[in-house]
Amino acid sequence: MACSITIRDVRKTYGQFVALDSVALDIAPGEFLTLLGPSGSGKTTLLMILAGFIRPEAGSITVDSDEILRKPPHLRNIGMVFQNYALFPHMSVGENVGYPLKLRKVGAAERYERAREALKLVQLDHLMDRRINQLSGGQRQRVALARAIVFEPQILLMDEPLSALDKKLREQMQIELKHLHDRLGMTTVYVTHDQREALTMSDRVAVMNHGHILQVAPPREIYERPCDRFVADFVGESNFLPVEMRGDAATFGGAPLQLAEGQSAGSGNKALLVRPEKLDILGATPAPEHNPIDGTVEELVYQGETMLIYVTLTSGETIALRRGTRQQALSEMPRVGEPIRLGLHRDDTVLIDEAAHA
Amino acid sequence: MHDMTAPQGGHALNRKELAADERREKRQILGLSLPAAAIILVLLVIPVGWLFALSFVSNGEIGLANYTRMIEYSAYLSIFSTTILISLFVTLLCIVLGYPVAYLLGQMPPRLATIGLAFVIIPFWTSILVRTYAWLVILQRQGIVNDALIGIGLIDEPLRLAHNLTGTVIGMTHVMLPFLVLPLYATVRNIDGDLMRAANNMGASPARAFRDVFLPLSMPGLIAGSLLVFILCLGFYVTPQILGGGRVIMVSMKIQQNVQTYFDWGAGSALGVVLLLIVFAIFYLVHRLAGLDRIFAR
Numbered sequence: 001m002a003c004s005i006t007i008r009d010v011r012k013t014y015g016q017f018v019a020l021d022s023v024a025l026d027i028a029p030g031e032f033l034t035l036l037g038p039s040g041s042g043k044t045t046l047l048m049i050l051a052g053f054i055r056p057e058a059g060s061i062t063v064d065s066d067e068i069l070r071k072p073p074h075l076r077n078i079g080m081v082f083q084n085y086a087l088f089p090h091m092s093v094g095e096n097v098g099y100p101l102k103l104r105k106v107g108a109a110e111r112y113e114r115a116r117e118a119l120k121l122v123q124l125d126h127l128m129d130r131r132i133n134q135l136s137g138g139q140r141q142r143v144a145l146a147r148a149i150v151f152e153p154q155i156l157l158m159d160e161p162l163s164a165l166d167k168k169l170r171e172q173m174q175i176e177l178k179h180l181h182d183r184l185g186m187t188t189v190y191v192t193h194d195q196r197e198a199l200t201m202s203d204r205v206a207v208m209n210h211g212h213i214l215q216v217a218p219p220r221e222i223y224e225r226p227c228d229r230f231v232a233d234f235v236g237e238s239n240f241l242p243v244e245m246r247g248d249a250a251t252f253g254g255a256p257l258q259l260a261e262g263q264s265a266g267s268g269n270k271a272l273l274v275r276p277e278k279l280d281i282l283g284a285t286p287a288p289e290h291n292p293i294d295g296t297v298e299e300l301v302y303q304g305e306t307m308l309i310y311v312t313l314t315s316g317e318t319i320a321l322r323r324g325t326r327q328q329a330l331s332e333m334p335r336v337g338e339p340i341r342l343g344l345h346r347d348d349t350v351l352i353d354e355a356a357h358a
Numbered sequence: 359m360h361d362m363t364a365p366q367g368g369h370a371l372n373r374k375e376l377a378a379d380e381r382r383e384k385r386q387i388l389g390l391s392l393p394a395a396a397i398i399l400v401l402l403v404i405p406v407g408w409l410f411a412l413s414f415v416s417n418g419e420i421g422l423a424n425y426t427r428m429i430e431y432s433a434y435l436s437i438f439s440t441t442i443l444i445s446l447f448v449t450l451l452c453i454v455l456g457y458p459v460a461y462l463l464g465q466m467p468p469r470l471a472t473i474g475l476a477f478v479i480i481p482f483w484t485s486i487l488v489r490t491y492a493w494l495v496i497l498q499r500q501g502i503v504n505d506a507l508i509g510i511g512l513i514d515e516p517l518r519l520a521h522n523l524t525g526t527v528i529g530m531t532h533v534m535l536p537f538l539v540l541p542l543y544a545t546v547r548n549i550d551g552d553l554m555r556a557a558n559n560m561g562a563s564p565a566r567a568f569r570d571v572f573l574p575l576s577m578p579g580l581i582a583g584s585l586l587v588f589i590l591c592l593g594f595y596v597t598p599q600i601l602g603g604g605r606v607i608m609v610s611m612k613i614q615q616n617v618q619t620y621f622d623w624g625a626g627s628a629l630g631v632v633l634l635l636i637v638f639a640i641f642y643l644v645h646r647l648a649g650l651d652r653i654f655a656r
Contacts, residue, residue: 053555073558074567086556090574099570100560151560 002030010059037208079153094128118150239319269354290343413627424628445591464546521603538583545579
């Protein structure tokens, strides 16, 4: 039932501004793919081109080898959830969800039944007769979702559908959307600027910037092995430390670095990517598999579930690390002004090409 | 438990003073609307009330003579039906001509739309009298339109475009058009473009999406604008008087005739009262059908 999407050389400019620069992407049948990027990166433009609301200057998009670029939006049979939900205020919940079926000439009785079933999937079948303005934001979100899937499209597009919800509801909906996708199995393209959301929900994430797709990979790879500095910086928190390369050996601040497997290759300027949660505080005991990093505690920021510790290194950079806030950890927390020795385990080392620095 | 440091009886702290501040603010707001209320009372309620009273006076006697006359003479019926039919027709023309304008303005980027809107509003800055005589220049036997049509050989005889119903309708439609476009534009501007895109996405052709989504959502503005045009048409005097050339008699002209020619204020007032009742009846009807509160709350 699900179909594949093949995007080739899709280009769109607005005057001097290049919104999409020859983008290519393959999406597998049934895949949940997220376009992740800052505003202006081209992710929404690409989604709108898929839906048929923006016409690119050139390129090809095939769905199961059917070219769709020249089809008008109403003939594409693609479901879409809009950022502001775009529910019809003059129709009830049931009429909204039944509308795509009405357009497909489904009889009133069957329409009602199928609308109710779609609403049941999002646990709102008891609100069929409500007006849209009587619903909360979360309920609207679910109605929009039910309306997008009721006609069983093979492709579902979502444009930052959770951005208007508060944090708790958003996280709950992320899991629900994921489960719904697992059940229905339609090919899904999801747009967001929230990296955490992208990591939580996706089979693969495509990170975009300035109209380019920089990296397409499963969430874990995106986070643990970012392809360049932009991806490393945009996804998660990151510290970058300059590294000198001599052949296969790398040194930081004069001391040799132990690298993870597969990280030793290459020449040119490199930076060591250090995530705040990957750093340990080394005591007096030697830790042979850790790269030691020395510095002075600059500031402590209590944030509830974690403590953020800023450390100024002897080499001059300031880096951040995170510690949990269990009582024992809190009692062992370093104090501002104290010297501190941090350790980065050899398996957690990631080298980033500085040349690709955007 | 919330605030252990609060003194006993803390709930009463500053209570009187804060309530007094609240009252003073309300008085100030009320005071600001007082001049407007006074003007309405002096300039509208009192004169209308006075005319209402006058309508029951005929030849120095109090009675219903002014009203029974309207029923007895069929001329009055024809004046009222002419007035209503012309008003309906002009309203319809305004909808046909004004809807596309409002729709187009609504789709334009805001800056262009502002310029377009200026073109709709600019005629407002010219007096109705000037605009009406301009139409006379354009439409009369030796006017611009007839000269041009004869010039290119499309017609031999000049068309009768002025001093009749045609001229009246053309002139009235021109004057009334902004009253339809402005409220409609205000409504259309606020229709979220994503709603049409959503309908498209679900499988509605552009025409179908317009019918199912845009048109129903523009209804409040359309009804408000149409109501405004229709009611203004009912009492319209200057344009039909000049462009009708005496062949088209509307209620307003009959009122003017009664007052100015026959010095019969009672008869004129009675016509005005009936016109007002018709307006109330229409409002009531629209309210029952569509809900005025919904239309004007937008």
